[in-house]
Amino acid sequence: EDQVTQSPEALRLQEGESSSLNCSYTVSGLRGLFWYRQDPGKGPEFLFTLYSAGEEKEKERLKATLTKKESFLHITAPKPEDSATYLCAVQGVRGSTLGRLYFGRGTQLTVWP
């Protein structure tokens, strides 16, 4: 079965202190890996899709990278407004025809001033 494990569960950073979030996955033929941001009480907001090992995507202070076993979400010089839960999800060959994603439990990021 396709599985996603995210670490750490929670991360506290001081403003400006760069770090990375990890997403390890097991999937039967990766079709896509997705990153989402979720603010408290709201639905997840789509950030990136990565399709193959070596691919990178960037948006403001966020950069997502992908290897054959894991993905990293690098946060450079974070600000308090980057505080949120970051979710990772994968789609494998088995789920791809019906669009099913498998989600990790997320990393709760807190950035304090």
Place this chain on the structure above:
Amino acid sequence: DVKVTQSSRYLVKRTGEKVFLECVQDMDHENMFWYRQDPGLGLRLIYFSYDVKMKEKGDIPEGYSVSREKKERFSLILESASTNQTSMYLCASSFRGGASYEQYFGPGTRLTVT
């Protein structure tokens, strides 16, 4: 902009009531999904639909049913609400096809069953 809307942000129901949660998307997506999200358990898939009148069970379908009579609308039904169905319910939609497509989520419905 993709828009997924849910009928209520907050809902309070009594045990045993029949509850309807509605979701509408305006992007002509073929796939629609219902999840519930609980602290420490993450997102869990209840049901999904890949076409009108078609449905597939997710990981936790017990106690729920769904209806998709129109492409843009996907309803989640709690046949007889119970307290353990108190949760945040999230609807999502995506394209269906050969490529891998992201899902877009609605704002969520916080359901409390008393």
